[in-house]
Amino acid sequence: MSKAIPENGIAMSKDELAAKADIPLYPGADVPEGQSKVTPLSTETRYEINMFTGDPVSKVEAFYKDKLRVDKQGSNTAIDMMGMTPKGELAQIKIETKNGKTHIQAVSVDEKKS
Numbered sequence: 001m002s003k004a005i006p007e008n009g010i011a012m013s014k015d016e017l018a019a020k021a022d023i024p025l026y027p028g029a030d031v032p033e034g035q036s037k038v039t040p041l042s043t044e045t046r047y048e049i050n051m052f053t054g055d056p057v058s059k060v061e062a063f064y065k066d067k068l069r070v071d072k073q074g075s076n077t078a079i080d081m082m083g084m085t086p087k088g089e090l091a092q093i094k095i096e097t098k099n100g101k102t103h104i105q106a107v108s109v110d111e112k113k114s
Helices: 014-021 057-067
Strands: 005-007 010-012 037-040 044-053 069-074 078-084 090-098 101-111
Touching: 010 014, 014 044, 014 101, 057 069, 057 078, 057 090, 057 101, 069 090
Parallel strands: none
Antiparallel strands: 005 010, 037 044, 044 101, 069 078, 078 090, 090 101
């Protein structure tokens, strides 16, 4: 397994990033190198995973509605879902058609407990 996605200079696999984000990778989706990131801040850590698939927006939407506690806004070609990951972190899933593929941007925010 390649270590392609950096977290502050520490390489990690897409599966490790998905585990930290508490958001499942969409099955069979391409996770291009250099398009996902981790942003640590003083009060939170933001995880962003960008994926592409040939599946329609509606199929991707159904997958994430089943896996996360999210509400949907949007249409058949662009959807914005907000809610919580299984561990209770804030989550946002944006799904849209881009260059003939379905683009998935999955973001979670892990708030630091004080």
